[in-house]
Amino acid sequence: xxxxxxxxxxxxxxYGLVAGTAAGAVAAxxxxxxxxxxxxxxxxxxxxxxxxxxxxxxxxxxxxLTKAGFACAAxxxxxxxxxxxxxxxxxxxxxxxxxxxxxxxxxxxxxVVGRCQRSGGGTALDVCAPFIHGVPGLLYPGDAxxxxxAQDWVSHNLGADTSTEIQGIYYALQLEPLLIVCMPAA
Amino acid sequence: xxxxxxxxxxxxxxxxxxxxxxxFQLVDLVTSVxxxxxxxxxxxxxxxxxxxxxxxxxxxxxxxxFECDDAETLCYLTMGASRYRVAVESTGGAASSYEVEARFDxxxxxxxxxxxxxxxxxxxxxxxxxLTAAAAGRWVLQQVRAHAHALATVNGxxxxxxxxxxxxxxxxxxxxxxxxxxxxxxGYLRLAVDGGRSR
Numbered sequence: 505x506x507x508x509x510x511x512x513x514x515x516x517x518x519y520g521l522v523a524g525t526a527a528g529a530v531a532a533x534x535x536x537x538x539x540x541x542x543x544x545x546x547x548x549x550x551x552x553x554x555x556x557x558x559x560x561x562x563x564x565x566x567x568x569l570t571k572a573g574f575a576c577a578a579x580x581x582x583x584x585x586x587x588x589x590x591x592x593x594x595x596x597x598x599x600x601x602x603x604x605x606x607x608x609x610x611x612x613x614x615x616v617v618g619r620c621q622r623s624g625g626g627t628a629l630d631v632c633a634p635f636i637h638g639v640p641g642l643l644y645p646g647d648a649x650x651x652x653x654a655q656d657w658v659s660h661n662l663g664a665d666t667s668t669e670i671q672g673i674y675y676a677l678q679l680e681p682l683l684i685v686c687m688p689a690a
Numbered sequence: 691x692x693x694x695x696x697x698x699x700x701x702x703x704x705x706x707x708x709x710x711x712x713x714f715q716l717v718d719l720v721t722s723v724x725x726x727x728x729x730x731x732x733x734x735x736x737x738x739x740x741x742x743x744x745x746x747x748x749x750x751x752x753x754x755x756f757e758c759d760d761a762e763t764l765c766y767l768t769m770g771a772s773r774y775r776v777a778v779e780s781t782g783g784a785a786s787s788y789e790v791e792a793r794f795d796x797x798x799x800x801x802x803x804x805x806x807x808x809x810x811x812x813x814x815x816x817x818x819x820x821l822t823a824a825a826a827g828r829w830v831l832q833q834v835r836a837h838a839h840a841l842a843t844v845n846g847x848x849x850x851x852x853x854x855x856x857x858x859x860x861x862x863x864x865x866x867x868x869x870x871x872x873x874x875x876x877g878y879l880r881l882a883v884d885g886g887r888s889r
Contacts (some may be wrong), residue, residue, distance in 0.1 A: 507691050515699025520705030527706075528713030545750040547809045550803040552755020555769035615770075667771075667795050667873070674771040674795070676873050685873050688770035690801060 513602055545686050554690045556614050557643055557673065562589055563609035565616065565642045569603055579604075593635070598623050601635055603642070604685075615687035616642055636662060639684050643673060658684065722731035727885040729746050729844040730781040737786065739815045739847065746789060747814060751776060771873060772804060775862050776811075779884075787884035788814075793862045796855065796877035805831060808881050815847055815883065830881055843886075852880035867889035 514609040566576045569591040579588035587609070599622055606615040618639035620632035640654035654670045658677065661668075667676040669689040676685040713830040727737040748762045756776070765776040775795040779786050790811045792804040812830035816823035826844045833840040834852040842849045855878065862878070 509698070513694060513701065516698045516702035517705045520702035521709045522709075524706040524709030527712040528710040528716075530713050531710070546806045548803055548806045549754055549810060550767055550769060550772065550774055550801075550807055551751070552767060552769065554803075555755075555767075578836045667797055669798055675799070676771070676795070688774050689798075690770035690803065 541669075550690065551661065555688055556608050557610035557688055558612065559644050559684075560613045560645065561611040562587070562605050562613055563611060564645055565605050565613060566591060568642055568645065574603065574657075581681070593629075596631065599628065599631060603639065612641070615685065617683060617685050619681060619683040623680045633662055636677075636682065636684050638660070640673075640686055643686055692856075707839070715784075730761075730784055730786055730885075735887040737887060738781065738782065738784040739786065739788075739883070739885050742785045742817070743780045743783050744785050745783065747776070747778050747785060765781065771798075772801060773862050773875060774807065775802070778869075787882070789840055789880065789882045791862050792877075792879045793875040795873070795875055796879040798877075800834070800877060800879055804879060805834065808834065808879060811881055811883065812849070819845075821866060846886060848882075848884045848886050850880075850882040852878070 505616040509555050552645070566589055570576060572593075573595055574593045575593040576589055579590050587607050589605040589607070591603045591605065599620060601620045602618075604615075604617040604619075605613060606617075608626050616639060618636055620628075620635050622628045624633075637658050639653055640658060641651040643654075644651040650671065654673065657668055657670060657675065657677060661677050663679055665678050667674065669675070672689050674685070674689040677683075678685075700887070705786040714783075726740055728740060728888055730736050744762055748758055748765060751765045751767075752758055754767075756765040756767045756774070762846055763780070765774075765778075767774045771794060775791040776788065778788045788811065790808060792800060794800050794804060794806065799857035808830055809827040812826045816826060822845055826849070829842060829844070834853040837853050837855055838851065839854040840849075840851045862875075
């Protein structure tokens, strides 16, 4: 009887080794080998949907500018698939004042560029300042409080070549020629 | 007899647990081999990035709106004041090298998204080896923070990080398209990873 028990014990141990090895191999296989995907990308990778200013459409900006006396006309599609609308203010003699509105095919704004130049060349901060100051407000329709931070920054930096990010929007100011760029910081 | 039977059962359970643990570690070690460089079929000395395919890299980019060419070797994304370019070299579907570039306004520095993109590409060859993946990602981000131009070999793969702010001699144009060059994006990051060459 003792001999049979010993054989049984040995068999149990052997069974334990075989079953354990098989289970370990299966577990390791399920844990990653091979053909499992490479490292899963982080959720925060750059994505095209972040290239638009959410909630702001080209039509809305155009409407605001038209109310302010600008005349808007569609430009050509750009190489990267955005649509450009140019709005001009012809009421200030001797100055070329315009706003370029880039938008994605769905109409959401991808960038707004305000330009103000004296026709004869040279800068004219005094004449252009109110216009440049008002451009960031186009991205905050009906929300003057949110526009204030960007407009304060413009007031303090007008005349410099500089840039910043405020509330997810990238702003760049340039003196020569005078312009302001507004687009998602992304 | 009962005592021997009980001892045998306990020994069998211990053997089961020990062999399961041991074989898991062994198989895990063996299966980390897919993360090592290997010769690309029929391409001589060029080495591929383990089991990584071009599709593994391109698919997540396409899903995020990157524009990729049909050959799936080049992908671009322009978003706001940032530009990205990814180039993947592959042989028979297996990735043999890739390069990631990001441009941004140097005065603001790279965005968190740009850093995440570089970090992911740093980790990509090590899908079966999370520790090495994390170490590779950390090393790349350290070079970026140090504004360094650095070379390293990670588990046989060649890594090159260009984060020294050199705005010249780079692949991405310095201005966003359609912007009349009014926003020069002088900030620049580049990560290149390759499987190296077999001797």
